[in-house]
Amino acid sequence: MSVRSIGMATRKDLIQVLRPRYLNASRAEKTKILNEFVLLTGFHRKHAIRALNQPPSAKRPVRQRERYYDETVVAELITLWEASDRLCGKRLKALIPILIDAMQRHGHCTFDPLVEQKLLEISAATIDRALAPIRQKINGHGRRRNRSSSVIRRAVPIRTFTDWGNPPPGYFEVDMVEHCGGPKKNGNFVHSLVLTDIASGWTECIALPARNHAYVIRGITQTRKQIPFVMHGIDTDNDSAFMNHEVFAYCKSKELELTRSRAYKKNDQAWVEQKNGSVVRRLVGYGRLLGNDAARALARLYRASRLYINFFQPSFKLKTKHRAGARVYKTYHSPKTPYERLLESPAIDSESKRKLKKQFELLDPVLLLHEIRQAQKKIVQHGTTNLGKKEATSSDDDLKHFLNGLASLWHKGEARPTHRKAPKSPRWWRTRKDPFEHAWPLIDSWLEDDPALNSREIMDKLIEAQPEQFPNDSAMRTLQRRLKARREKEMLNLMNEEN
Secondary structure: OOOOOOOHHHHHHHHHHHHHHHHHOOHHHHHHHHHHHHHHHOOOHHHHHHHHHOOOOOOOOOOOOOOOOOHHHHHHHHHHHHHOOOOOHHHHHHHHHHHHHHHHHOOOOOOOHHHHHHHHHOOHHHHHHHHHHHHHHHHOOOOOOOOHHHHHHHHOOEOOHHHOOOOOOOEEEEEEEEOEOOOOOOOOOOEEEEEEEOOOOOEEEEEEOOOOHHHHHHHHHHHHHHOOOOOOEEEEOOOOOOOOHHHHHHHHHOOOEEEEOOOOOHHHHHHHHHHHHHHHHHHHOOOEOOOHHHHHHHHHHHHHHHHHHHHHOOEOOEEEEEEEOOEEEEEEOOOEOHHHHHHHOOOOOHHHHHHHHHHHHHOOHHHHHHHHHHHHHHHHHHOOOOOOHHHHHOOOOOHHHHHHOOOOHHHHOOOOHHHOOOOOOOOOOOOOOOOOOOOHHHHHHHHHHOOOOOHHHHHHHHHHHOOOOOOOOOOHHHHHHHHHHHHHHHHHHHHHHHO
């Protein structure tokens, strides 16, 4: 029997049995009894000694306390509650003085002075406790807490990250990404339904105009038609868009195994959570998408990107993981594309593999990437990213020109239109007071007399001429920048005059 393998009640019974033997035993026998007792209960040795030496304490008699709010007070309270149209305790507490005065004034009832005093003293919490049995009888089972989604959650089994093992292709983790552009405000935003196969990493993204179970069912149906293998099951989170009767009935009719993750445990859906960042956010960015036009633009992007992601984007897959103290060691398989993992899977039949190979030979990754960039520009036009209008409308429709520009594309910075930022306008205002605001006319006169003066010589003259304004040379760096800008402007003017 392992440590702490017995319950508290069993420990108490064991103490009662061993205590007489322990008290009457010799020193050697006490050591033997104590060792066995510590091993069985998991107690600390000193605590075990105290437990076996302590005599059984007599149970204290339960003190019967007289009820302050007796049946008479509760009966009058029920009358007031009904007269208030069954208000809650907090509202009824505020109404009781008004209600008692009004009922007595109109001769509806008279209250005993002691009962009236207790009714005026009663708290809102005590009112709710006193009326709880009455409310429960009226409402049947009290306040209803179980909604339909809770009933579905109890019917759907939980599957954690470690429960997957090594499943064949066809078991998908499903999640939704909301394109709300940061803090959520009022509005039904466009969503992305993301489905990731556990075995191969094959990922399908579906654009949803809104968060609704009907769109979820439509997205799952579309995915089943697109994927090159059979879908066997889906694993979702506890979102009400997934946990409802419609999705539950759909999975049952299509013989799809439906499981769910634990609440607030994102690691249970680690496969799809990874794709939310590496696929969805990488393609779409973090802008706000709203309306049917934005949903159609997002659907176009996903149509252009699904083959590029699954055939030409290798990804890592966890091989082993073990913990040594506070450090976790992970090893990964070699990076492979979902297409390559499907070809290696023995669960995929030879005919499906032949079709995949034939499809792969016809795909052009540069053409797919070009289509993705064009679709991303459409996304920018419908979203609220920081990209300027001029850059958003300029397109590069020629594939050959796009291919030739790949080698030098890095000079432009960010290649994805959904992630570019509008150039900041130059700052024309000052954030600090100009230390040379009143001294610059004097500096101009010195430079006119001697244009070869450097910043150190000018600063020394300023310290000597205006010691209250320039007690030291702390403004030297500012003076150097101003002189440099002045001389560059003079040189530019001279060159313009010569031309």
